[in-house]
Amino acid sequence: MNNVLYARVRSTAHRLVTQYGQSGTVKRETPPDPVYGGDPVVTSYPATLVPMAYEACYIDGTVIQTGDMQIYISSAGLAIEPTVGDVVTANGTDYAIVAGDPNRYDGITAVVFIVQGRIAA
Template identity: 80%
Template sequence: METPLYVRLQATAQRLIAKYGQAGVVTRLTPPDPVLGGEPVSTPYPATLVPMAYEARYIDGTNIRTGDMQIYISSVGLAIEPTVGDVVTANGTDYAIVNGDPNKYDGVTPVVFIVQGRIAA
């Protein structure tokens, strides 16, 4: 059951991201069927997001590298939960998700998705 506090926090996060953010896309690549084979299927999901560069004090060269972005993605209206392996398009650049936090404080309501994106090769 959703906790009313987290539903309000989700609405607040959505308002702030809509005000200060931009339209973007989260693309999920579904691998081919292991038995039947085929081509991987790329499915885009429209999202509202805020990409921000990491502060220099957090960049250690291993976990967080120069060029990595911290991307806040509104959970409202997003059909999927962004996860490692997905690609986020923001500012015209593709970022592969290398780490993420769904921020489900009550275990049910995703307040906001915060992911670490690395420029996709």
């Protein structure tokens, strides 16, 4: 059962990300059919997001590398849940998602997606 409190928190998070963020996309590649083959299909989903550089104290060179971005993605209206392997376009740059957290405090309602993006090669 959805908790009304978390729906309000999600609404507040969406308002803040919209106010201080930018438009971007989350791209997901669907592999070709294993039997019939074909080409992989890339689908772009519009998103509202806030990219922020990690503070120097968090960059350890292994888990978080120089150039990684912490990207807050509004969950309101997003058709998918960003996961590892997806690519986020922010500031005109493509970032591959290497880690993520859906922030489901009640186990159901995704308040905001916080992902770690690394410049896609």
